[in-house]
Amino acid sequence: MRVLVVEDEPDLLASVVNALREDGYAVDGAVDGEEGLYKAENYEYDAILLDIMLPKIDGWELLRRLRLRKKTPVLMLTARDAIRDRVRGLDSGADDYLVKPFDVDELLARVRALIRRSASEATSRIELGEVAIDTATRAVTRNGEPLMLTAREYSLVEYLALHRGKLVTRTTLYEHLFNEDDDTLSNLLDVHVSNIRKKLGHDFISTRRGHGYCVE
Numbered sequence: 001m002r003v004l005v006v007e008d009e010p011d012l013l014a015s016v017v018n019a020l021r022e023d024g025y026a027v028d029g030a031v032d033g034e035e036g037l038y039k040a041e042n043y044e045y046d047a048i049l050l051d052i053m054l055p056k057i058d059g060w061e062l063l064r065r066l067r068l069r070k071k072t073p074v075l076m077l078t079a080r081d082a083i084r085d086r087v088r089g090l091d092s093g094a095d096d097y098l099v100k101p102f103d104v105d106e107l108l109a110r111v112r113a114l115i116r117r118s119a120s121e122a123t124s125r126i127e128l129g130e131v132a133i134d135t136a137t138r139a140v141t142r143n144g145e146p147l148m149l150t151a152r153e154y155s156l157v158e159y160l161a162l163h164r165g166k167l168v169t170r171t172t173l174y175e176h177l178f179n180e181d182d183d184t185l186s187n188l189l190d191v192h193v194s195n196i197r198k199k200l201g202h203d204f205i206s207t208r209r210g211h212g213y214c215v216e
């Protein structure tokens with residue numbers, strides 16, 4: 001899953017980006033509204049964390065312009081517990097909001113819930129044959145046995161599971177699992193797929209030659 005964080009306070013931006021990366025997300029940051037809008041429009045994100053008070057273009061305007069083109073889930077970061085801001089945020093097409101200062105664990109839980117809702121998942125548990133995935137704890141089991149996946153492998157499994165039954169192209173996977181600074185060596189999808197098959201069973205991911213991957 002790939003997340004964009006638009007926040008002009010450098011320390012807060014760095015801590016949110018680090019927390020998300022530690023949780024296995026591919027994360028891009030933007031320090032003002034102009035950069036944020038550019039990235040939001042031109043890259044494929046699974047969620048956007050959006051501060052309201054931003055240089056160049058504020059969060060409201062960024063959200064308004066983004067909603068003309070895209071439905072990417074947006075979590076607004078509001079500076080104060082003002083009901084007016086929350087109402088305005090939700091009316092403007094934000095999907096959720098969080099009041100600063102926030103607890104990083106709550107932020108991560110909100111992001112997971114946002115991504116789950118946008119994939120129309122009612123609960124955090126997804127069962128696919130003998131494999132079960134818990135998107136809240138990021139735990140994967142096969143026949144009840146816990147499996148150790150790397151952060152990248154987990155992200156790939158989760159993305160395919162949330163889009164199960166659909167063909168997911170390689171381009172889509174590159175867009176959603178890697179951030180703009182990732183080097184090409186870590187991007188070797190085939191290697192990740194091969195490692196996942198060793199752990200979850202060869203049939204867990206089917207390859208559609210020349211098109212992409214699918215889990216049923």
Ligand code: CA
Binds near residue numbers: 007008053054
């Ligand atoms: Ca700000």
